[in-house]
Amino acid sequence: MSVTSAPSSRAATSAAPPPPPSGPAPAAAPCLRFRGLAKTFPDGTTALQGVDLDVAPGDFVTVVGPSGCGKSTLLRIASGLERPSAGEAQVSAEQIGYVFQDATLLPWRTVARNVELLAELHHRPRAETRRAAAEAIELVGLAGHEQKLPGALSGGMRMRASLARSLVLEPQLFLFDEPFGALDEITRERLGDELLRLHAAKGFGALFITHSVTEAVYLSTRVLVMSGRPGRIVTAVDVPFGADRDPELRFTPEFAALCGRVSAALREGHS
Amino acid sequence: MSIDLRAPAAGAPASPPPAGAPASPVVAPARGRSLLRGWLPPLAVLALVLAGWYAVAYLVLEPRLQFLLPPPHAVLTDGFFEPQVLERMGEAVARTVQVAATGLAIAIVLGTAWAVAMSQARWVERSLFPYAVVLQTIPILALVPLIGFWFGFGFTSRVIVCVLISLFPIVANTLFGLQSVDRSHHDLFTLHGVGRWTRLVKLQLPAALPAVFAGLRIAAGLSVIGAIVGDLFFKQGEPGIGILIDNYRARLQSPELFASIIAASLIGVVVFLLFGWLGRRVVGAWYDESRRGA
Numbered sequence: 001m002s003v004t005s006a007p008s009s010r011a012a013t014s015a016a017p018p019p020p021p022s023g024p025a026p027a028a029a030p031c032l033r034f035r036g037l038a039k040t041f042p043d044g045t046t047a048l049q050g051v052d053l054d055v056a057p058g059d060f061v062t063v064v065g066p067s068g069c070g071k072s073t074l075l076r077i078a079s080g081l082e083r084p085s086a087g088e089a090q091v092s093a094e095q096i097g098y099v100f101q102d103a104t105l106l107p108w109r110t111v112a113r114n115v116e117l118l119a120e121l122h123h124r125p126r127a128e129t130r131r132a133a134a135e136a137i138e139l140v141g142l143a144g145h146e147q148k149l150p151g152a153l154s155g156g157m158r159m160r161a162s163l164a165r166s167l168v169l170e171p172q173l174f175l176f177d178e179p180f181g182a183l184d185e186i187t188r189e190r191l192g193d194e195l196l197r198l199h200a201a202k203g204f205g206a207l208f209i210t211h212s213v214t215e216a217v218y219l220s221t222r223v224l225v226m227s228g229r230p231g232r233i234v235t236a237v238d239v240p241f242g243a244d245r246d247p248e249l250r251f252t253p254e255f256a257a258l259c260g261r262v263s264a265a266l267r268e269g270h271s
Numbered sequence: 272m273s274i275d276l277r278a279p280a281a282g283a284p285a286s287p288p289p290a291g292a293p294a295s296p297v298v299a300p301a302r303g304r305s306l307l308r309g310w311l312p313p314l315a316v317l318a319l320v321l322a323g324w325y326a327v328a329y330l331v332l333e334p335r336l337q338f339l340l341p342p343p344h345a346v347l348t349d350g351f352f353e354p355q356v357l358e359r360m361g362e363a364v365a366r367t368v369q370v371a372a373t374g375l376a377i378a379i380v381l382g383t384a385w386a387v388a389m390s391q392a393r394w395v396e397r398s399l400f401p402y403a404v405v406l407q408t409i410p411i412l413a414l415v416p417l418i419g420f421w422f423g424f425g426f427t428s429r430v431i432v433c434v435l436i437s438l439f440p441i442v443a444n445t446l447f448g449l450q451s452v453d454r455s456h457h458d459l460f461t462l463h464g465v466g467r468w469t470r471l472v473k474l475q476l477p478a479a480l481p482a483v484f485a486g487l488r489i490a491a492g493l494s495v496i497g498a499i500v501g502d503l504f505f506k507q508g509e510p511g512i513g514i515l516i517d518n519y520r521a522r523l524q525s526p527e528l529f530a531s532i533i534a535a536s537l538i539g540v541v542v543f544l545l546f547g548w549l550g551r552r553v554v555g556a557w558y559d560e561s562r563r564g565a
């Protein structure tokens with residue numbers, strides 16, 4: 001893993017010295033590292049203040065927080081779409097997968113052509129792109145739907161296609177902005193399980209935004225709770241369950257206890 | 272046109288017969304029924320109009336004045352079924368279509384370029400959009416004498432009139448379409464560091480196509496109007512359907528006059544249907560489905 005191959009625009013340092021990292025140092029070099037991150041928009045809205053955050057390869061970090069607390073802004077800074085107004089944002093992933101809340105498929109392209117899009121934008125050779133796309137489509141369970149247009153797919157299938165599109169580039173870091181927010185409960189849980197399976201297989205670092213406390217605990221190695229605006233991380237809860245999680249896990253007392261802790265922190269941060 | 276000719280999915284239950292209907296109702300095939308439902312009302316209106324037309328021609332107008340509104344069958348027999356008249360109308364329609372199509376083609380190229388330029392930067396849009404609005408607000412008819420003065424009374428002037436009259440809907444709709452791209456789609460392209468050209472070709476232009484075709488449909492109709500206006504004003508050079516209409520009027524040949532007016536209207540209708548069909552062919556599949564699925 002090459003450290004800081006990110007373009008210089010991704011790393012911005014404020015005049016103030018960064019505060020020492022809080023919590024135990026991660027085992028592997030992080031693919032995403034925020035220190036004292038703050039974001040104030042030109043209109044004066046302060047969305048984030050003093051955010052410290054690490055995502056190491058293999059981590060699945062989930063952020064929960066009230067609406068408008070700056071979760072999307074966090075991801076936009078991580079991806080380089082926005083620049084922090086203070087603090088340090090380091091991304092050492094060569095490729096970042098960004099999964100938006102809506103699947104953002106191009107409605108005039110078939111599933112296959114949508115999944116090929118990013119590789120195409122990076123001028124990957126045609127044959128290699130085709131092969132990688134077919135593999136990704138297989139992996140997310142969309143085989144047989146390659147020639148369909150997005151409009152003919154269900155919400156869950158569209159999200160799978162969106163996931164496959166990012167997978168083609170083999171990203172080392174995945175950013176998910178409430179990807180399952182618009183889906184029904186059953187689809188949501190099924191996709192969650194498949195995402196865990198993908199995560200275990202590929203070993204990317206993941207920063208995942210959600211509104212659902214159970215989803216957060218079920219998917220994560222660590223859950224971060226954000227306060228209302230300006231968003232700060234008020235609590236970090238490590239999730240001790242192993243990589244292969246069973247849907248039944250949701251009904252265990254340990255799971256319920258963790259959810260209780262996250263919910264309590266959310267309520268506290270909200271007031 | 273929103274006449275749905277598609278039959279419902281096979282196996283869809285037929286609606287139950289109304290209470291008191293005979294025990295064995297005649298079940299018309301669904302397709303036939305929806306065809307009937309689609310075409311019957313406009314045909315009924317047509318029948319009413321024709322009846323009104325006959326009434327005016329025979330009951331209101333004295334025979335001496337009947338030339339003002341010849342009965343419909345006279346328009347057919349003396350106009351459309353008269354080989355000599357038909358041939359002249361055919362030639363005139365062909366010339367009008369040629370002028371309108373040339374003007375439309377030029378307007379498409381100019382209008383698209385104009386809209387693409389405006390979509391690339393705010394300051395370009397701010398500098399150029401007012402002129403698109405000016406184009407829309409000045410009465411083109413007032414410019415026609417000047418165009419004739421500068422470019423003569425032939426093909427060139429007629430085409431210029433068509434371009435001027437059909438340019439605005441193309442510019443406005445194309446620009447609207449190019450700017451209708453979702454922010455998240457733009458973000459996706461930004462994330463992967465694409466340049467303006469790739470963004471335009473792979474994202475903005477395809478996304479704009481539904482709006483572009485809506486504009487084309489309007490522009491094509493306007494271009495036909497432009498060709499006829501050019502005819503009426505310039506009155507010389509190769510006569511189009513506008514000149515033919517004017518000649519028949521001057522010679523009081525009213526069945527021929529009415530036949531030519533109907534022919535001119537048919538150009539407009541055909542152009543409208545043609546571009547509607549073309550739009551559905553090009554963007555229908557994904558546009559309808561993304562509407563339905565959203």
Ligand SMILES: Nc1ncnc2c1ncn2[C@@H]1O[C@H](COP(=O)(O)OP(=O)(O)O)[C@@H](O)[C@H]1O
Nearest residue numbers: 041043045047066067068069070071072073074
């Ligand atoms: N470009 C912007 N300019 C001004 N304010 C913004 C901008 N983007 C987001 N905000 C504001 O910043 C806050 C955080 O936004 P966001 O990160 O989208 O919240 P979340 O994803 O947690 O719901 C919100 O109050 C939002 O209105």
Ligand SMILES: [Mg+2]
Nearest residue numbers: 071072073177
């Ligand atoms: Mg958000």
